[in-house]
Amino acid sequence: MLRSRFLNVDVFSDFYALVRQVPDGKITTYGTLARALGDIRAARACGYMLSVNPDPDGTPCYRVVHSDGRVGNYTHPLGNTEKVRRIRADGIEIRDDRICQLESVLFDDFVTNSILEKLRAEQLSLAGELAINEEIRPSRVSAFDVSYAGEVGYGSMVTTSSGGVPETEISTREVKIPYISSYLSYREFPVLSSLIANSGDFLVFDGNGILHDRNMGLATFAGIISGKPSMGVAKSLSGGKIVDDHIYLRGVEAGFVYSGKYYVSQGNLISLQSARNLMKERGEEIISLLKSAHRSANEARLLKSVKDTHANN
DNA sequence: GCGACAG
DNA sequence: ATCTTGTCGC
Numbered sequence: 001m002l003r004s005r006f007l008n009v010d011v012f013s014d015f016y017a018l019v020r021q022v023p024d025g026k027i028t029t030y031g032t033l034a035r036a037l038g039d040i041r042a043a044r045a046c047g048y049m050l051s052v053n054p055d056p057d058g059t060p061c062y063r064v065v066h067s068d069g070r071v072g073n074y075t076h077p078l079g080n081t082e083k084v085r086r087i088r089a090d091g092i093e094i095r096d097d098r099i100c101q102l103e104s105v106l107f108d109d110f111v112t113n114s115i116l117e118k119l120r121a122e123q124l125s126l127a128g129e130l131a132i133n134e135e136i137r138p139s140r141v142s143a144f145d146v147s148y149a150g151e152v153g154y155g156s157m158v159t160t161s162s163g164g165v166p167e168t169e170i171s172t173r174e175v176k177i178p179y180i181s182s183y184l185s186y187r188e189f190p191v192l193s194s195l196i197a198n199s200g201d202f203l204v205f206d207g208n209g210i211l212h213d214r215n216m217g218l219a220t221f222a223g224i225i226s227g228k229p230s231m232g233v234a235k236s237l238s239g240g241k242i243v244d245d246h247i248y249l250r251g252v253e254a255g256f257v258y259s260g261k262y263y264v265s266q267g268n269l270i271s272l273q274s275a276r277n278l279m280k281e282r283g284e285e286i287i288s289l290l291k292s293a294h295r296s297a298n299e300a301r302l303l304k305s306v307k308d309t310h311a312n313n
Numbered sequence: 314g315c316g317a318c319a320g
Numbered sequence: 321a322t323c324t325t326g327t328c329g330c
Contacts (some may be wrong), residue, residue, distance in 0.1 A: 212319080
C-alpha cells in the first residue's frame with residue numbers, strides 16, 4: 001500500500017500525555033512543554049491546548065506556569081485562585097502570584113517523541129521536491145480557506161467556472177494540531193485534501209507558499225502533495241524583507257506584494273514570473289475567489305452550529 | 314514596552 | 321483563526 005505522503009499527527013494527545021508526566025510536587029512551564037513537543041514556538045499553543053483540556057481530572061493543567069514563575073491563567077469556574085490552591089496543595093510555595101524557587105520544583109525530564117521536530121524534518125525533506133521554474137498559464141483556478149469551530153475545521157474550495165458563477169465545495173474534519181506558526185499546513189491541509197480531487201488546474205491558498213522558514217508554507221505543501229501547481233496569498237507578512245514590491249527571504253526573492261496588502265509567493269510548479277503574470281492578469285479574480293472561499297467556509301461553520309442547536313432541541 | 318513568526 | 325450582537329462615546 002502506498003504510504004501517506006505526510007505524517008499524520010495528533011499533537012493534542014501528544015501534548016496531554018506530556019502534561020500527565022509531570023509528577024506530584026512538580027511544576028513545568030509552557031515553554032518547557034513546547035520544547036518537549038519539539039519547538040519553543042509552540043509555547044502559546046500549549047497554553048491554548050491547556051485551556052481546552054478535555055480531561056481536567058486526569059491531566060493536571062494547574063502544574064503548568066510561566067517561565068518566570070508567574071502562575072498564569074487557569075480555565076476553571078474558580079479561576080486562578082483554584083490554580084494557586086492546587087499548586088499549594090501539592091506542597092509548592094507561591095508568593096505574590098509567583099512560584100518560589102521554580103528551579104527546585106521544575107520538571108523538564110519528559111519522555112517525548114518531539115513531534116514538531118519530526119514535522120520540521122519532513123518539511124525540509126519535502127522542500128527537496130520543490131519545482132519553481134515552471135512557466136504556466138492556468139485555466140481553472142481553485143481557491144481554498146478554512147474556518148473553525150473549536151477543533152472542527154470547515155474547508156471550502158471555490159473554483160472558476162466557464163459559466164461565470166464559481167463552484168463551491170465544502171469539507172469538514174476535526175483537526176489534531178493547534179495553530180503553530182510555520183506548521184499551518186499540518187492543521188489546514190487535512191481539512192482541504194479531499195477537495196483537491198475536484199479542483200481546477202491551479203490551487204490558491206490563504207497563507208504562504210515558499211515564503212516560509214523552511215520554504216514549506218501551506219500552498220507549497222499542498223502543491224507538492226497533490227502534484228498540482230499552487231500559489232500562496234497571505235494577508236500578513238510572516239518573514240522576509242520588502243524592497244519595492246519584491247519580498248526577499250534569507251537573501252533570496254521569495255514572493256511579491258500585490259495591491260499593497262497581499263503577500264504572494266509561489267507554491268509549487270510555478271515560477272515567480274508566472275505568479276506575477278497571473279496576478280497581473282487575473283489578480284482580482286483570484287482575490288475574489290479567496291474571499292468567496294473565506295465566506296463559504298464561515299457559512300458552513302455557522303450553518304453547522306444552527307443544525308447542532310436544532311439537534312439538541 | 315518592544316518585537317511579532319501565515320491562519 | 322475565534323470572541324461579541326447591545327451599549328458607550330465621539
